[in-house]
Amino acid sequence: MSALSPRIHEVPDDLLAAIDYCYEQGWTDGLPVVPPVVHRVKAMLASDKRPAETLIAKHAATGLELSLHSAAVNAVMAGCLPEYFPVLVAAFEAMNKEDFNFHGSAASTGGSAPLLVVSGPYGDEIGMNCDVNLFGSGNRPNATIGRAVRLILRNVFQMLPGISDKSTQGNPGKYSFCIAERARGNPWPLLCEAQGYAAGVSSVTVFAAGGFCNVENHGGNTPEQILASVADAMANYGCITLGQSVVILAPEHMRVLDDAGWTREHVQNFLFRHAKRPVEGMKVVGKFRDREYRAQHGEGAHALAEKGFMHRGLTPDDVLITMGGGDAGGHSCFIPSWSRGRASIMQHCAIRTSK
Amino acid sequence: MQLYSPLSSPPKRKAVRAPALASIEGARIGILENGKLNAEEMLNEVAKLFVQRHGCKVRTLASKSNASAPAPAKTLATVAQEVDFLITGLGD
Numbered sequence: 001m002s003a004l005s006p007r008i009h010e011v012p013d014d015l016l017a018a019i020d021y022c023y024e025q026g027w028t029d030g031l032p033v034v035p036p037v038v039h040r041v042k043a044m045l046a047s048d049k050r051p052a053e054t055l056i057a058k059h060a061a062t063g064l065e066l067s068l069h070s071a072a073v074n075a076v077m078a079g080c081l082p083e084y085f086p087v088l089v090a091a092f093e094a095m096n097k098e099d100f101n102f103h104g105s106a107a108s109t110g111g112s113a114p115l116l117v118v119s120g121p122y123g124d125e126i127g128m129n130c131d132v133n134l135f136g137s138g139n140r141p142n143a144t145i146g147r148a149v150r151l152i153l154r155n156v157f158q159m160l161p162g163i164s165d166k167s168t169q170g171n172p173g174k175y176s177f178c179i180a181e182r183a184r185g186n187p188w189p190l191l192c193e194a195q196g197y198a199a200g201v202s203s204v205t206v207f208a209a210g211g212f213c214n215v216e217n218h219g220g221n222t223p224e225q226i227l228a229s230v231a232d233a234m235a236n237y238g239c240i241t242l243g244q245s246v247v248i249l250a251p252e253h254m255r256v257l258d259d260a261g262w263t264r265e266h267v268q269n270f271l272f273r274h275a276k277r278p279v280e281g282m283k284v285v286g287k288f289r290d291r292e293y294r295a296q297h298g299e300g301a302h303a304l305a306e307k308g309f310m311h312r313g314l315t316p317d318d319v320l321i322t323m324g325g326g327d328a329g330g331h332s333c334f335i336p337s338w339s340r341g342r343a344s345i346m347q348h349c350a351i352r353t354s355k
Numbered sequence: 356m357q358l359y360s361p362l363s364s365p366p367k368r369k370a371v372r373a374p375a376l377a378s379i380e381g382a383r384i385g386i387l388e389n390g391k392l393n394a395e396e397m398l399n400e401v402a403k404l405f406v407q408r409h410g411c412k413v414r415t416l417a418s419k420s421n422a423s424a425p426a427p428a429k430t431l432a433t434v435a436q437e438v439d440f441l442i443t444g445l446g447d
Contacts, residue, residue, distance in 0.1 A: 006359050006360065007359070007360040007362070008357050008358070008359060008360070009357070009358045009359075009360060010356075010357060011356050011357075011358055012356065013356045014356075018356055018358065021358070022358075027361050027362075035356065035358050036358050036359045036361060037356060037357065037358060037359075038357050038358075038359060041359050060425065061425075062366060063366030063367070063368055064363050064365075064366055065363055065364075065366070066363065067363070069359075070361065070362075070363050073359045073360070073361040074361045077361060101421065101423060101424050103423070103424075104421070104422075104423025104424055105423075107423070108423055151361065155361040155362050155363075156361070156362065156363045157363075289392065291390070339423070342420075342421070343421050343422065343423050343424070
């Protein structure tokens with residue numbers, strides 16, 4: 001618990017002037033923020049029963065800590081409503097797990113952004129978008145929860161572009177990168193179910209994500225055709241590493257898989273087996289490393305790892321795959337992990353609601 | 356209008372610098388490489404200069420499995436027993 005009282009800034013009773021004040025303090029992501037007035041912050045905090053001083057994440061490199069209070073201030077600034085707050089809190093509780101490597105993923109030249117995937121009924125309850133224009137603009141919870149993550153990284157953890165955030169190019173997800181998993185028409189167990197949470201409990205999965213790669217295939221009518229496109233995107237010479245993957249299947253593509261009876265595990269195995277490049281090709285582009293090959297093919301290697309090839313990831317479980325997006329269109333996506341290897345492992349956490 | 360600050364309180368740090376070595380002549384060197392491309396090669400070249408110019412001896416090559424995470428405490432504790440100073444840095 002922090003022993004210090006939260007600092008108050010007195011500003012004139014002028015909303016536009018307060019917005020400008022937030023800019024002057026360096027508190028924004030470049031877009032205007034909602035001034036974090038006291039009563040809105042208190043309303044945000046009311047959605048979590050714990051004391052406002054409760055710490056939910058710590059930055060190992062600097063010792064900076066995130067309290068519920070600081071999270072609420074930034075959530076207000078991002079435009080969140082109080083009912084969105086449990087998702088934001090759960091996201092940071094997940095990112096606080098050691099294997100997420102919160103510092104490295106926020107500081108690295110790799111330029112990752114935390115992708116949040118909300119699974120279970122809570123996404124619907126707060127009006128999240130899991131449907132058409134999934135990664136696009138226009139939905140308040142998707143936009144503002146993801147934005148609050150960025151504001152916290154900036155304001156609380158001081159991951160400042162060019163100073164402590166050394167992203168070479170960054171990616172647009174650094175403004176906001178937050179979606180809900182689509183349950184309607186989804187033939188597979190939801191992620192929260194696969195993660196082992198009790199019925200009715202929602203979860204958020206966090207993934208240190210690189211940029212978004214659209215996988216277009218309107219002509220494929222078999223699982224093998226659709227998934228060969230996805231696997232090729234996962235294994236392109238720019239993206240292939242030992243890192244994990246997120247694949248969000250369009251409903252059109254999912255229908256092809258479901259009609260053929262393919263399960264999530266079946267698809268994960270296919271993608272791991274086919275998302276690969278030959279060692280010789282990796283050498284040609286200067287990306288082959290002995291120690292990475294040994295990690296994939298040494299003792300304990302997965303049975304689907306083929307000698308003479310580098311696969312994407314270490315096992316089929318490294319592919320998080322589910323469904324999202326609108327009914328029309330053969331557009332799925334692949335989102336690579338941050339950087340080259342196993343430096344960040346995706347994590348998940350239950351969303352703690354007051355109900 | 357009253358606005359809450361979105362910043363966190365400054366951390367209470369207890370870090371202190373190790374005292375400087377009185378001399379590096381003949382000192383034992385450790386190398387901590389971070390697993391990135393060329394890290395080991397670059398650090399070995401640096402160590403070689405200490406060997407040539409100051410008669411240092413390279414005793415330990417330790418590796419991190421995760422370039423962007425701090426070295427495990429166990430690794431540092433082990434290396435500290437074996438060397439007088441440690442060379443580390445980024446590869447790529």
